[in-house]
Amino acid sequence: MTPAKRDQAEPAGPSRRAVLKGAGFSVAAVAGTASVAVPFAASQTSSTPPRTTVPAAQALRIDHVTVVDPRDGRRRPDRSVLVRGGKIVSVTAAATAPAAAGVRVIDGAGRFVVPGYNNMHTHVLQEGPRSRLFLATMLAEGTTGMRQMAGSDQLLRNRAENRLGLDEYAPRLLAMPGALLMPFNAPSIARARREISRQKALGADFIKLIQVEPDVFFDALSWAHENGLKVAGHLPATVSPTQAAEAGFDSLEHLGTSINIWIETSREREALRQEEDTASPIPNWLGYVPYSQQMFTSGIATKATSKTLLNPALLESPDDIALLQRALDSFDEGAAEDLARSFARNNTWQTPTLVRLRSEYLADAPEYANHPWLSMISPEARSSYQDMRRKFLALPSATRSVFHRYYETTLNMIQRIHDAGTPIMSGTDGPSGNPGHDLQSEFREMARAGLTPLDILRSTTTVPAAFLGRSDRMGAVARGMDADFLLLEADPLAKVEHLGTISAVVREGHYHTREDIGETVDRLLTAAEA
Secondary structure, three states: OOOOHOOOOOOOOHHHHHHHHHHOOOOOOOOOOOOOOOOOOOOOOOOOOOHHHHHOOOOOEEEEEEEEEOOOOOOEEEEEEEEEOOOOEEEEEEEHHOOOOOOEEEEEOOOOEEEEEEEEEOOOOHHHHHHHHHHHHHHHHOOOEEEEEOOHHHHHHHHOOOOOOOOOOOOEEEEOOOOOOOOOOOOHHHHHHHHHHHHHHHHOEEEEEOOOHHHHHHHHHHHHHHHHOOEEEEOOOOHHHHHHHOOOOOOHHHHHOOOOHHHHHEEOHHHHHHOOOOOOOOOHHHHOOOHHHHHHHHHHHHHHHHHHHHHHHOOOHHHHHHHHHHHHOOEEEEHHHHHHHHHHHOOEEOOOOOHHHHHOOOOOHHHHHHOOHHHHOOOOHHHHHHHHHHHHHHOOOOHHHHHHHHHHHHHHHHHHHHOOOOOOOOOOOOOOOOOOHHHHHHHHHHHHHHOOOOHHHOOHHHHHHHHOOOOOOOOOOOOOOOOOOEEEOOOOOOOOHHHOOEEEEEOOOOEEHHHHHHHHHHHHHHHHHH
């Protein structure tokens, strides 16, 4: 669609309940989506959150289903899945299913069972009063596991005490970091090492790196690995994707953000590197100013910055856009394939969050105008989003054309990365004040990038399981696995859209119908708006 056509009257989107079924959810992500470092302040109240646990579920058996195994891509028809104590006890032929005394029996005839989906890039625990609402919307889209991508000391303590509100209507928390690694807490190698060690002691599962000096970047990778922690996040402008991969960067988010990857894949990369402004948006000296981090992550600063960074593309200067256009004009297929092979060779996993990039660089797409997700967010967040979109629509058509090419080139690059054998994980960077940051939309964008339905199913099941070292517990519907799985109404290997035909979600053994989760979302939305 041309820029001119995008400016015409835009149709209304589907109903919110239709979105719940097809899964179109997303709300104001504060940390880690932009090409600049973004502040993070976990929403907290003066009172201590209550402890929350998932109650024991009744024993459950689902009969006559077709079990789809992402590990080998096989369909096993007419199976019975028996669940006790939050674990899958057996998967057998329906004709030989064990006795059902004291077991709830569900007839699953005509439906397909797949492992629960995993959102490997979410910020849902930063949403304060609306976090439970957004957790339930994630469950509605089939998300049974999540990697929270920004943490804090308080969030880590709350997790240790089961105070995150993660009940049976919320995905399982698979991993969470501590505070983002930035100049405030990592202005030097010594400070970065102390911060990494401190976060590990608090229970952080990995290190989220955003923006640090080059010497700190490379040492932080080594120190984190020595302490048994992986590193995920963005790349400073001073570090190329190839350098990061060769240094052992574990999980690159959003392709590293901004222009870095397009300079790396340009025929003119040496000249472009000389012209690129690599100055950090956060001066390193701030790390030596007392209380600078507390001021940066204060409620006022966070509010102002999160509004500005609903779409970081709006921050690009004319010189930035001109440089980006030159990089895209000189895109080198050979260089792109070399980079993709470097990711594969160095085991640099990718969480591209295509829906985040799409909403940033294609913010004028018609489906974003009246998207049903806008009814899920606060009036203030809705107003901020609409203001951002008006600014994007007001950009010169030539500028928006460059941004559109950015996203189309991203899809091209993802296909090359996948074809090279680099593991790709599903993630949305939501919930967000931008609409469309939902897992089903991410699946559709992955399909546009050339991934097959089986590839996409693996990106959200077996690949996250392998990355987390949990292939013995998740990623398949088999004996001994966690009882987190989905019932679909259509064959997920036939069409990507079938991944969204969710009939029911089993979360730690609890059986939730689509209607049940929808009613829970409605109740939590009413409470949030009260």
